[in-house]
Amino acid sequence: MSRRTVYTLLLIICIVGFWLFENFYTPDTYSVKDKSKKEEKIDNILYPSSTYGNIVSHEYYTFSYSEPHEQAEWVAYSLKREHLTNDDRRRPYFIEDPEVKSKSADWRNYRGSGYDRGHLVPAGDRRFSEQAYNETFYTSNISPQDRDFNAGIWNRLEQQVRYWCKKYGDLVVITGGILERGLEEIGEEDVDVPRYFYKIIYRETADGVEIISFVMPNQESDLPLQDFVVTLDEIERQTNIDFFYEQPKDWQNQLESRVELSNWKF
DNA sequence: CTGACAGAC
DNA sequence: GTCTGTCAG
Numbered sequence: 001m002s003r004r005t006v007y008t009l010l011l012i013i014c015i016v017g018f019w020l021f022e023n024f025y026t027p028d029t030y031s032v033k034d035k036s037k038k039e040e041k042i043d044n045i046l047y048p049s050s051t052y053g054n055i056v057s058h059e060y061y062t063f064s065y066s067e068p069h070e071q072a073e074w075v076a077y078s079l080k081r082e083h084l085t086n087d088d089r090r091r092p093y094f095i096e097d098p099e100v101k102s103k104s105a106d107w108r109n110y111r112g113s114g115y116d117r118g119h120l121v122p123a124g125d126r127r128f129s130e131q132a133y134n135e136t137f138y139t140s141n142i143s144p145q146d147r148d149f150n151a152g153i154w155n156r157l158e159q160q161v162r163y164w165c166k167k168y169g170d171l172v173v174i175t176g177g178i179l180e181r182g183l184e185e186i187g188e189e190d191v192d193v194p195r196y197f198y199k200i201i202y203r204e205t206a207d208g209v210e211i212i213s214f215v216m217p218n219q220e221s222d223l224p225l226q227d228f229v230v231t232l233d234e235i236e237r238q239t240n241i242d243f244f245y246e247q248p249k250d251w252q253n254q255l256e257s258r259v260e261l262s263n264w265k266f
Numbered sequence: 267c268t269g270a271c272a273g274a275c
Numbered sequence: 276g277t278c279t280g281t282c283a284g
Contacts, residue, residue, distance in 0.1 A: 118269085119268085145268095150268060151269065152284070271283105272280095275276105275279100
């Protein structure tokens, strides 16, 4: 074999190798290494209190992990108009969250449990970039949900949120299961199955701030979404989480005790 | 959109 | 164990 042939073969091997690496290698993390690029971070003032002192930020969402329940007690993210894309993406696998020091639950806890691996930050809200999409597949972002609930009324609520974002503009969304004592548990790691899920949507208007919040049982329902609207005070009572706790007390008192349906078109 | 699952490797 | 194609609400 001539020298020239050998070099040509080596070059081809390198190109093919790189191509295989690019297309088939999946890392054990979906995060970027460069933490200085967290441009999507929400104003700290909007984060809820953390019951377990374990707050983690990814590039496109932040959450508080509850080790005893093996899931997040809340996740928070900002949803902007430019996020509302329908980019076609390949579903990755659920993996443990490397940022959760105590290790987030393995996805196998859910296998054969009868419950869905239900996203808290919806994958459908994060289609604008591959990393944003993949980040929602950490097991720190899922909770056991009834199949018909997840694909049904919970899915309809998530679509309603996207509609509001399109109509009103940027939103902040906070969501999670209501974590209590004595819940049903699944898998070897005893992942708790919430009986209720909540969702809080915040937006700024010319006059100030509007908030709408929901609590729904972990089961399918034919009722309209409006039937599940509650005050934020009610969610705080049920979760023992203080949402918007860094805001002034009179700000909280004014916004958290009322329901203003007229400002949210269904 | 929301997912599970069987079967191939 | 990991991945693809197929199927269902």
